[in-house]
Amino acid sequence: MKREIWKGSEAIAEAAIRAGCRCFFGYPITPQNEIPEYMSYHMPQSGGVFVQAESELAAVNMVYGAAASGVRAMTSSSSPGVSLKQEGISYMAACQLPAVVVNVMRGGPGLGSIQPAQGDYFQATRGGGNGDYRTVVLAPANIQEAVDLTQEAFDIADQYRNPVVLLADGLIGQMMEPIVWKERTPRTLPEKTWAACGRGGRDHNNFITSLLIDAPACEAHNLDLAKKTAEMEKNECRWEEILLDDAELVIVAYGTPSRVAQTAAENLRKQGIKAGVFRPITVWPYPYARLREIAGLDRVKTFLTVEMSLGQMLDDVNLAVAERKPVKFYGRCGGAIPHVSEVEQAAVEAWKEVK
Amino acid sequence: MTAMERFPHRLTLVTGHYGTGKTEFSVNLALALAGEGARTALADLDIVNPYFRSREQRGLLEAAGVRLIATSQALADADVPALPAELHGLLEDRTVRGVLDIGGDPSGARVLARYRPKIAKEDYQLLYVVNARRPEVRTAERSVEYLRGIEAVTGLRCTGLVNNTHLCGETAPEDVREGALLAGEVSRLTGVPVVCHAAEARFADSLRDLDPFPMEIRMKKPWE
Numbered sequence: 001m002k003r004e005i006w007k008g009s010e011a012i013a014e015a016a017i018r019a020g021c022r023c024f025f026g027y028p029i030t031p032q033n034e035i036p037e038y039m040s041y042h043m044p045q046s047g048g049v050f051v052q053a054e055s056e057l058a059a060v061n062m063v064y065g066a067a068a069s070g071v072r073a074m075t076s077s078s079s080p081g082v083s084l085k086q087e088g089i090s091y092m093a094a095c096q097l098p099a100v101v102v103n104v105m106r107g108g109p110g111l112g113s114i115q116p117a118q119g120d121y122f123q124a125t126r127g128g129g130n131g132d133y134r135t136v137v138l139a140p141a142n143i144q145e146a147v148d149l150t151q152e153a154f155d156i157a158d159q160y161r162n163p164v165v166l167l168a169d170g171l172i173g174q175m176m177e178p179i180v181w182k183e184r185t186p187r188t189l190p191e192k193t194w195a196a197c198g199r200g201g202r203d204h205n206n207f208i209t210s211l212l213i214d215a216p217a218c219e220a221h222n223l224d225l226a227k228k229t230a231e232m233e234k235n236e237c238r239w240e241e242i243l244l245d246d247a248e249l250v251i252v253a254y255g256t257p258s259r260v261a262q263t264a265a266e267n268l269r270k271q272g273i274k275a276g277v278f279r280p281i282t283v284w285p286y287p288y289a290r291l292r293e294i295a296g297l298d299r300v301k302t303f304l305t306v307e308m309s310l311g312q313m314l315d316d317v318n319l320a321v322a323e324r325k326p327v328k329f330y331g332r333c334g335g336a337i338p339h340v341s342e343v344e345q346a347a348v349e350a351w352k353e354v355k
Numbered sequence: 356m357t358a359m360e361r362f363p364h365r366l367t368l369v370t371g372h373y374g375t376g377k378t379e380f381s382v383n384l385a386l387a388l389a390g391e392g393a394r395t396a397l398a399d400l401d402i403v404n405p406y407f408r409s410r411e412q413r414g415l416l417e418a419a420g421v422r423l424i425a426t427s428q429a430l431a432d433a434d435v436p437a438l439p440a441e442l443h444g445l446l447e448d449r450t451v452r453g454v455l456d457i458g459g460d461p462s463g464a465r466v467l468a469r470y471r472p473k474i475a476k477e478d479y480q481l482l483y484v485v486n487a488r489r490p491e492v493r494t495a496e497r498s499v500e501y502l503r504g505i506e507a508v509t510g511l512r513c514t515g516l517v518n519n520t521h522l523c524g525e526t527a528p529e530d531v532r533e534g535a536l537l538a539g540e541v542s543r544l545t546g547v548p549v550v551c552h553a554a555e556a557r558f559a560d561s562l563r564d565l566d567p568f569p570m571e572i573r574m575k576k577p578w579e
Contacts, residue, residue, distance in 0.1 A: 005488045005522050007374050014490075030434050031405045114405050115432055174406040175576060176374050178488070178522040259578040335432065337577045 001180040008143050009034035009173045012102060012166065014042070015150035016074050018181070021100070022048035023073040025062035027055055027081060030114040031170040032104035035076040056081045060088030060101070067097040068208045070195030072154050076102035078170070079120050080111055083128070089163050090129025093225070094210030096194070098157030100150070101135075102166045104173035105308075107335035115335025116170030116256060121312035124167050125284040132222050134229050136236050137165045137284040139254045143177035145281070155187040156236060160228055161194070167283060169308060171256045171337065238281035239290060243269070247276030248299055249351055252291070252317050253306040254280045257338055261306050264343035273351050283313065291320035300325060301354040304347050306338055307331040326354060358387035359452075361551050361568060364480040366446070366453045368467065368511070371484030372492045372501045373459020376519040378409045380484060380553055381456035382416070383570045389420045393452040396445050399425040400466050402436040403458035407574055415573065422451075438466060446473045461504035471510045480514045482550065485541060487520045487534040495540035502545060515550035516542055517568075524572060524579070526554070528561040535565060 006014070013035045016024070024043050026036040036052060043050040049066075053059035059075045066073035077085060082103040092099050105120050107113035120128075124137045136156050140146035146168060153164040196206045212218035242258075243265050244250065251261040258279040265275035278294065280287050294300055302325055305314045310331050321327050330346035332338045362384065369381045378401070385397040399410040409416075410425035417423060424441045425431070445453045457464050467474065483502045485492070492498045502513055520526075520534025531554045538549045554567035 003488065003522055003525070004490045004493075005374065005486070006490065113432060114434055116406075170406065171577070174404070176523060178525050256577070259576070263578040340578060 001182070003178040003180055005176050005178050006143055007034055007174065007176050008146055008168065009104060010038045011143050011147050011179060012076070012150050012168070013038035015147040016100065016154070017042060017046050017048070019072070019151040019154040021072045021074045021154060022046070023063070023066040023071050024048070025051045025053050025059040025066070025073070025075050026077065027053050027059050029078045029081045031106055031116070032076050032078050032102065032173050035102065056084035057088070060085040063099050064088055064092050064095075064097065067092060067099040068095065068195065069197045070192040072098075074100040074102065076104070078104045078106045079108045079117070082120060083123070086123070086128040089135065090127070090131055090133060091210050092163045093127070093129070093133035093135065094131065095208050096161040097163070097208070098154070098161050099163045100153045100157055100166060101163055102168070105167065105169045107333065113335035114170070116308060116337060117333060117335055118169050118255060118257070118308040119312070119333060120167070121283065121307070121309055124165050125286070125316070133225060134232065134284055135163045135165045136160075136232055137167050137282060139167045139281060139283050140172055141255050141258045141279060143172070143175070144179045146172055147179055148182065149281075151184055155189065158189045159187055160232055162228065162232070167255075169255045233285040236282055237285045237287050239287040240279040240281060242277040242279060244276035244278060244294070246274055246299070248274040248301045249304065249347055250276055250278050250294060250300055250302075251304045251306055251343070251347065252278045252280075252313070254283055254313065257306045257308055260338050260340055260343055263340045264347060267340065267344055268347055273347065275347060283316075286316045286320070288316070288320040291317065292322065295321040295324040302350045303327045304350045305329050306343055306346070308337060309333050326350070356566065357391055358384060358568070359391050359393060362480060364478045365449065366455065366474065366477050366479035368455045368457060368474070368479060368481040369484060370457045370464050370481065370505050370513075371459065372489060373403065373463065374489050375459075375484040375486035375492065376521055376553075377459065377484050378407060378456050379570065379572065379574050380517060380519050381454050382409050382412055382573045383553070385416065385421045385454045386419050388452050388454070394450055395420070395452045395454070396422040396424055398439070398442055398445055398453060398455045399423065400438060400442070400455055401458040401463065402438070402466055403460070403463040405434045409456045412573060442470070443473070446470060446477060460501065461508045464505040465508045467509040467511060474511065480550075481509075481511050482515050482517050483513045483547070484517045484519045485534060485538045487537040488522050488530055493537070495537060495544055498537065498541045499544050502541070502547070513545070513547050516547055517551055517553055518549060519553040528554075528558050531558065531562055531565065531567065
């Protein structure tokens, strides 16, 4: 297969088109502008629709409408823009509509900076809008994975009739790496018999709403959604284990920090510290079970969580490790990227406490 | 061949589709010129990219004696289309060799339009960087479209092609050779000569026949 060099954001856009996305609605914000820019040129050529909406709210609600008609639809933004989209995500989750939302995270809170960050972890993994719902959250650490997961995201969304979030940090959006376009085996997916795309001889109209004014009906609907949440938790968990087979010190990181952590782990091994990296690929569902298992191993002495935020994924690591072993933390934020030597130093300090 | 022989004109304007490696090439060229003893300045005129800009290499450049001309430090992390005032000095001071790192695509090259009257009076070369592994410009026809687009917005004629075909750190000599074919085809269609093939120094032997301009990857990712 021929290798090509792609920028993260444009690769995500092309991957979506190849996955059958036919509607893209967005509003520009750095560092993901290449997604709408690429879509504006290539989506019409693929027979799809591109609209630069007047705002993030308009864009996400256009996705809501397109998804309701059964079309594969996507929107993308960066942190403050994704905050604006939360209402739409909650509505789509309530209406059981499949859609893909890309967040290329930058420094926050508020307008923050345009440099890479991971401060939207809580928002993405806990459901940033109102009500009881979750979305599968895919967190790529390289451009190949960003491409593969973007395509997978559309299948996951259709399978569970639920929005899926692709959570990348700014560096994944902006850096360039070689990729190949792999042959995909798409999932076997249910027909969209629920879509509001014309009656087509049915004996009833498909009606899509999130308003369930009768409390028992609303509760019953929530319980149905919860069953789906449990299914996603059971089936969609992904992670990668790097240098973990004999590791005594485990660095937990996702996205860009996991790349930094890997280099740090390789360097630590040269100094005689058996370090490895546990990398969640889905941050919801979180790979609690596997991490808990690792925490229970005798040889594993301590954990270090590394983030480009100030201790958000740390909560999940603590839930998994559950005080079986110490969990230390190192984070940079606001657009700063942890340096390899900083991670090494934090690891050495964590190691000193347990050796 | 020295860098000064390969690129004999005082000002080198580096343009191309984004992601072809203009910044990497610009930084390497500036370092090579300074290494040969030329008073050298690198102007970072990228108003498109928010990350991976030559201004991030300030320490490396200044240590090598290259003066960096970039948006003020206060705006170093912003994506505002602000241009450094000192650029005028570089355009006028004929004792300095200047490398101008221009943002990608015609939209990035637009910054050159305002300096066109000044540049036109100087001894310059406008280079167009080709990378056969960039999907948007992998065909000669698409490459020529971007080249013509850049000429149209800048009002300047492209004078040379640089084959900078790479896959970041994963380049193989065959990639560079495929880029040489693409650059040759672009040259045939436009009449613009291929002035050099840029390749990592480790390929010097395997690409000896292309006499490549030796590059060292400077725009590293944080974990590299």
